[in-house]
Amino acid sequence: MVNSNLLTINRQLKAYNSKNLEEFIVNFSEDIKVYEFPEKLLYEGKEQFRLFYSQRFLNSNLLNCIINNRIILNEIIVDHEIIHGIIENPVEVIVLYSFKNNLIFRIDFLK
Structure with missing residues (x-):
């Protein structure tokens, strides 16, 4: 069985990398x-x-x-991300994504 939160997180990553704002935004709750x-x-x-x-x-x-x-535990996905293109050097962060109803409702960045 595929974790539906994993489908959501992969959709938002694909939209982020393609800079498709509308496809990116739909993965998050109204009260993000x-x-x-x-x-x-x-x-x-x-x-x-x-x-x-x-x-x-x-x-x-x-x-x-x-x-x-990536670590998946219940309604939380933890990603170790390397982000290029924000500043000259890559930015390395740990991101905790919390889910409710298959949408991301909270993000915590650890730098």
């Missing part, structure tokens, strides 16, 4: 919250989320995310 670990709220709600990523996609021609490692 994004944190810098442990509890620094960066933005919340789909409109703030959309605004942030529309600028990221527009301003980052070489944007690309590679998953170095």
Whole structure:
């Protein structure tokens, strides 16, 4: 049986790498919250989320995310990501994606 959250996370990664904002946004809940670990709220709600990523996609021609490692546990997926195209050197982060109803409702970035 395929984990439906895994399908969602793979869809959002594909959309991110192709900078397709509409295909990217549909993978997140209306009340999405994004944190810098442990509890620094960066933005919340789909409109703030959309605004942030529309600028990221527009301003980052070489944007690309590679998953170095992935852990799946119940309603959480943890990715070790290497992101190119944000700054000159690749950015390495751990990202915790929390799911509800097959949508991502919380993201925690560990830098």
